[in-house]
Amino acid sequence: MKSFLTIFCLLAALFAGAESCSASTDSVGIIKTVSGEVFLVSTQKSLSAAPNMKINRGDTIKTGATGSVGLIFDDDTVVSLGPNSEIAVESFMFNPVDQELSFVSRLIKGTFCFVTGQIAKLAPKKVKFETPEATLGVRGTKFLVEID
């Protein structure tokens, strides 16, 4: 039993290590502005968000009852979240030279404003915003969403 636990711990440590290594190259954007309670949640941890923190693929950004946050993605997409809002970055690839382009995010609750960036111009079909009741597709645009 003890040896089993040791192996398990070693494996867990290995995986955790591998994940934190890849996380550094998975940066997809930054937190630009923060007001009130805002959290940046990754698979490993939940942090109080602060300006200029890096957002990684797979992260979730959440705001509290008085929180709001502004985000800038690497393809120039800008996003804002109002109070009690939550968004998850499911996939983000921005490599125009190799035609690797995609941006899928899940809007879980709250209010949002978006201005889409270069991925939506270069490959509009690869951009999706999933809400609980519908999926949004865009061609270079600014829009608002409220999930009530």
Next chain:
Amino acid sequence: MSSLYLKPWFACLLLLLLYGCTQKTTVVLLSEPDGHVGNLTVGNIGGEVEMSRPAEATVISGRESSPSKPEILSEQQINAQFSVVLATLPIQPEHFLLYFEKGSTILTAESEAMLPMILQSITDRNSENISVIGHSDTAGNRDYNLRLSKERALAVSQVLIEKGTPRTHITSTSHGEENLLIKTEDNVQEEKNRRVEVVVK
């Protein structure tokens, strides 16, 4: 069994369940900062609507019910519902391309004249996140060009620092001849490739 339906607690529970399940999503199309209006589709199992006029909005009240026919909202309606996110939205990043005299870290006169615009962009965005990315053309060997593009990026960074931008706000990288703006053969002088891109976030 039928008496169950009459029990007030059951009716309450049912209402609560129904209320809890019924989410409502509103989607509003706006014109972009440059006045351009894009195109937005909203779809689910129930159907799909397309919007292309500014302030057009649709409401979705369930995964299986089609999004409502788009209607134009007034500015007051939009502000009442979305004032916080509209005020919080960051300004989009701005990109600048600066060009150099051949084989040097000296900016062309036109590019030199763009420096005040870059500084203004940094001020407008309150930016602490400025990328300076150096490139070269393919004249000369790879190592030479990597070094030259690095020196160009550093020269531009240095100017920004001298004009008051904190060093820690600037990230400088260099690509040598690996990332050409204009595709050329090796050993070709191309002024559009002798460049530094500055991105202000």
